[in-house]
Amino acid sequence: MTKPEILLIEPMMPEIEKQLDAAYTVHRFTSLAQLKDIAGRIRGIATGGATGVPQAVMDSLPALEIIAINGIGTDAVNLKEARQRNIHVTTTPGVLTDDVADMAIGLIISLLRGLPAGDRYVRDGEWGQKAAPPLGRKVTGKKLGIVGMGQVGRAIAHRARSFAMPVSYTDLRDLELKDYAFVSDLKKLARSSEILVIAASGGAGSRHLVNREVIDALGPDGFLINVARGSVVDEQALAQALDAGTLGGAGLDVFEHEPEVPEALRQSSRVVLQPHRASATVETRLAMGNLVVKNLAAHFADESLLTAVI
Ligand code: 8YV
Numbered sequence: 001m002t003k004p005e006i007l008l009i010e011p012m013m014p015e016i017e018k019q020l021d022a023a024y025t026v027h028r029f030t031s032l033a034q035l036k037d038i039a040g041r042i043r044g045i046a047t048g049g050a051t052g053v054p055q056a057v058m059d060s061l062p063a064l065e066i067i068a069i070n071g072i073g074t075d076a077v078n079l080k081e082a083r084q085r086n087i088h089v090t091t092t093p094g095v096l097t098d099d100v101a102d103m104a105i106g107l108i109i110s111l112l113r114g115l116p117a118g119d120r121y122v123r124d125g126e127w128g129q130k131a132a133p134p135l136g137r138k139v140t141g142k143k144l145g146i147v148g149m150g151q152v153g154r155a156i157a158h159r160a161r162s163f164a165m166p167v168s169y170t171d172l173r174d175l176e177l178k179d180y181a182f183v184s185d186l187k188k189l190a191r192s193s194e195i196l197v198i199a200a201s202g203g204a205g206s207r208h209l210v211n212r213e214v215i216d217a218l219g220p221d222g223f224l225i226n227v228a229r230g231s232v233v234d235e236q237a238l239a240q241a242l243d244a245g246t247l248g249g250a251g252l253d254v255f256e257h258e259p260e261v262p263e264a265l266r267q268s269s270r271v272v273l274q275p276h277r278a279s280a281t282v283e284t285r286l287a288m289g290n291l292v293v294k295n296l297a298a299h300f301a302d303e304s305l306l307t308a309v310i
Contacts, residue, residue, distance in 0.1 A: 004300050005041045009057070010048035012070055013282075016289030020046065023297065035060050044068065044299070046292050049091075050229075050258060050276060052076020066299045068292045071279065072096060074309055075202035075229060082310055089310040090295040094151065095287035096279040101155035103278035104197050104227045105163075107251030111223055111272045112137040112195075137223075137248075140164050145193030147186065147209070148200025148228065149175055156197055168192065171200075186210070190217035195225060202229025212237040215247050223249045227278045230255035239264035242271060253278050 005025040011017070020026050027038055035042070035057070042061045047053055049071020058064070058078060066088040067077055074091060082089050110116065113136040120126075121133050144160045146153045146169040157167045157180055167180045170189045174182040183189040186209060190196050196218050200206050210224070210233040218224060224247065226233055235256045241247035242265070249270040255261050258276055265271055279288065291307060298305050 004043050005038065006044035006046060006296065007035075007042050007057075007061070008046050009053065010046075010051040010070065012046065012289050012292070013285050015286065016293060019289075019293045020296075023293075023300075029057070032056055032060065039063075044296055046070060046296065047077075049073035050076060050254070053078070058082075066090070066296065068295045070288050070292050073202055073229060075231070079310065087310070088299060088305060088308060090292075090305050090308050092288040092291040093307055095291060096284050097151045097155045099281050099284045100152045100199075100227050100278040101159055103253055103274070104152075104156045104199070104225055105159050107225050107227070107253065107272055107274070108195055108197075108223070109139055111225070111249050111251040112139050112142075116272055117269070142194040143168070143192065145169065145183070145189045145196045146180075147189070147196065147198045147232070148206075149177065149180070150199065150201070152227070153197075153199035156199060165195075187214055187217045190214045190222070191219075193218065194221065195223045197225040198228045198232050200228050200232055202231045206232045208232070208234040210234065210238075212241070215241045218247060220246055221248050223247075223251065225251045227253045230258065235262060235265075239268070242268045 003023065003025045005027065007027050007029055009029045039060050040063055043063055043065045045053055045067045047069060049069055050073060053067055055078060058081060064087050069091045072091050072093050074089060077089060079089060114133055117133040141164045144165040144167045146157055146167060149169040149171045153169060160167050168183050168189055169180050170183050170186050198210060212234060215237055238250060239262050242250060251272045253274040254276055295305050295307060
C-alpha cells in the first residue's frame, strides 16, 4: 500500500519525525517551488503553532485533508478556508499547559530578580571588581493580572497562589472562578496589577489588545509578561514605554514578527527575552508530537480525531 504524502512545515523531534517517516512519505517544506510537482498528492500537513500554514501553501494544495498543528495556537492557519474546504485541523491542548505556565513564572522571577544581569556579572568576572547589579523587586505577594483565563491562564494563577499573589483576570466573559476576581476592563486590570501576564489566544480578535493605554495603566512600577502571541501587544508602544521608563519591565517569550525582535527590546536592560520556548521541553515536545502523530494516524485510518478544532 502506498503511504499517504504529507508536508512537514516545521521540524519536530527526531523521535517524532521517525514515526512520521514510517507512516508517510514526508516532504520537508523548503519553498513554494518545491510543491510544484507534488502539490496534488499532499493530503496532510504537520506544522508548529506560530508557523502555521502560509496562505500560499494552503492555496496550492488541492488534496489537503488535515492540518495537524504541533501546538495550541490556530492563529497562523486560515480556519475559515479550512472549514470551507472540509480540511480538518487539530492542535495539542492540555499537554503543554504546565510548561507554558512554568515559563510565565520563570520570566516573572527572572525579570523581577534580575537573573540575567546577575548571571552576566558572575560570568564576566565582575564580582568583587565592580558594583553589584541593582537590587531586584520582590516577587512574593505581587498583584497579578492575567489576560486570558483558559487552561494556561488558570495554570499560571494556580502557581501564583504559592507566591501569595492576589490574582485578577480578564476574559471575554466572567468565568465565575471562586478564587480569582474578574475585571472586564483590561485597562482597569492593568491599573490594579503589578504584573500583567498575557495568556490569551492570538489572532485578529486580540491584535494589539495590550496597547499604549494599557501599558501606561500598568505603569513605571509594572511588569508585562507575554507567553501567548506577540500580536497581542503593540510592540512599538511597548519598546517606547520601556525606553521612556513608563513601564517597569517586560518578560517576553513571543514577538510580533518572529524571529525578528526589535533592536530597542534587545538593547533594553528592562527586559528578559526568550526565543518562543514556553513549550520547549523534552517531555512536552514528545507529548505534543505524539498527539500530532496520533491525530494524523486517526485521520488516515478513518477514525475520530483525538483533539480536533475542525
Ligand atoms: C510551540 C506554540 O512553540 O502552542 C503553540 O501555539 O506556539 C508553541 O507551543 C509551537 O507550536 C511549536 O512550534
